[in-house]
Amino acid sequence: MDQPGPGQVAQTPTCYRHSDRETYIRCQRCERPICPDCMRSAAVGFQCPDCVAEGARSTRQARTAYGGTRPTRPGAVTQLLIAANVSIFVLVLAAGGVGSVLLSKLALVPLRTGLVIEGRPTLVEGVADGAVWQLVTSMFTHVEIWHIGFNMLALFILGPQLELLLGRARFLALYLMSGLVGSAAVYWLSAPNSLTIGASGAIFGLMGALLVVAVKVKGDVQSLLTLVAINLVITVLGSSFISWQGHLGGFVGGLVIGGVLVYAPRRRRTAWQVAGLTVVGLLTLAAIAVRTLTLT
Known part of the structure; x- marks a missing residue:
């Protein structure tokens, strides 16, 4: 991260989705700043909503023996x-x-x-x-x-x-x-x-x-x-x-x-x-x- 030069004031990062909210939390995947409302629990730390959606699209869902999506709640x-x-x-x-x-x-x-x-x-x-x-x-x-x-x-x-x-x-x-x-x-x-x-x-x-x-x-x-x-x-x-x-x-x-x-x-x-x-x-x-x- 760049350090502020002489006479410069360090700018507080804001959520990439809510520019009026200051935050020091970053997405573990893309490193963009995220506020508490945008935090999504991940295997390690938190991710932003965009990264969670992208992960869901790229992760292949488990299939049954005959081609269906394996139900998370059988019955x-x-x-x-x-x-x-x-x-x-x-x-x-x-x-x-x-x-x-x-x-x-x-x-x-x-x-x-x-x-x-x-x-x-x-x-x-x-x-x-x-x-x-x-x-x-x-x-x-x-x-x-x-x-x-x-x-x-x-x-x-x-x-x-x-x-x-x-x-x-x-x-x-x-x-x-x-x-x-x-x-x-x-x-x-x-x-x-x-x-x-x-x-x-x-x-x-x-x-x-x-x-x-x-x-x-x-x-x-x-x-x-x-x-x-x-x-x-x-x-x-x-x-x-x-x-x-x-x-x-x-x-x-x-x-x-x-x-x-x-x-x-x-x-x-x-x-x-x-x-x-x-x-x-x-x-x-x-x-x-x-x-x-x-x-x-």
């Missing part, structure tokens, strides 16, 4: 999904539960049908009549405590594992798209006047994807197959009140989507995954469109 997306399901469950109960107007709006009804709503016969619009949101909202809707209890327990167990393996964005895509494929299967295979709710399609999609991962890494496939078999038996035995269509569609969707995410070539993996998911999404939407034409 965060799972917790949000559980919160969404529970919130809608509470809203449906508050609105009257079975036979409420809200349930008739959120549940998947393939075609306009008459239902008893709040004690009165009411004509309820279905997906084929324009209520396409039901394909998604039905995935988050429950009305029985045992139903949401089993589904959220399964999500709590399976979700964080896949979230850590795939990354948050890919896990969320797997969950939502598996649920949508399950809804499409319900739309095609259920009676036109049926009413279907529940996250089971998405949950079965997680099981299918986890099975794909186990096969890829030569893991404990036997245990997963046993889990799938148990759920299959429960679905068959309870077919009078359980949507086997949603379970089947979600599981197949999970297998396909899991295969796209896990077996995508390492070179340009993200591009391959996006292309594969786009194809699955377009085929699902095409199936929904064709079913709508057959119903109307």
Whole structure:
């Protein structure tokens, strides 16, 4: 640092971002003066905001085995999904539960049908009549405590594992798209006047994807197959009140989507995954469109 000459007064350094603030603290990286408001803790000393931002851009983020950004809080997306399901469950109960107007709006009804709503016969619009949101909202809707209890327990167990393996964005895509494929299967295979709710399609999609991962890494496939078999038996035995269509569609969707995410070539993996998911999404939407034409 230059020393002041005879007759000169040493100038007090000021923050490079706040010229009216005197400071004797300097950034450990670029050595510019920084005031307390601009100090950012670093491995050694403090850095200025510009150097911190530049370091974040130049530091490569840790990636999962299948291309996603490794989550710092595994299970965060799972917790949000559980919160969404529970919130809608509470809203449906508050609105009257079975036979409420809200349930008739959120549940998947393939075609306009008459239902008893709040004690009165009411004509309820279905997906084929324009209520396409039901394909998604039905995935988050429950009305029985045992139903949401089993589904959220399964999500709590399976979700964080896949979230850590795939990354948050890919896990969320797997969950939502598996649920949508399950809804499409319900739309095609259920009676036109049926009413279907529940996250089971998405949950079965997680099981299918986890099975794909186990096969890829030569893991404990036997245990997963046993889990799938148990759920299959429960679905068959309870077919009078359980949507086997949603379970089947979600599981197949999970297998396909899991295969796209896990077996995508390492070179340009993200591009391959996006292309594969786009194809699955377009085929699902095409199936929904064709079913709508057959119903109307």
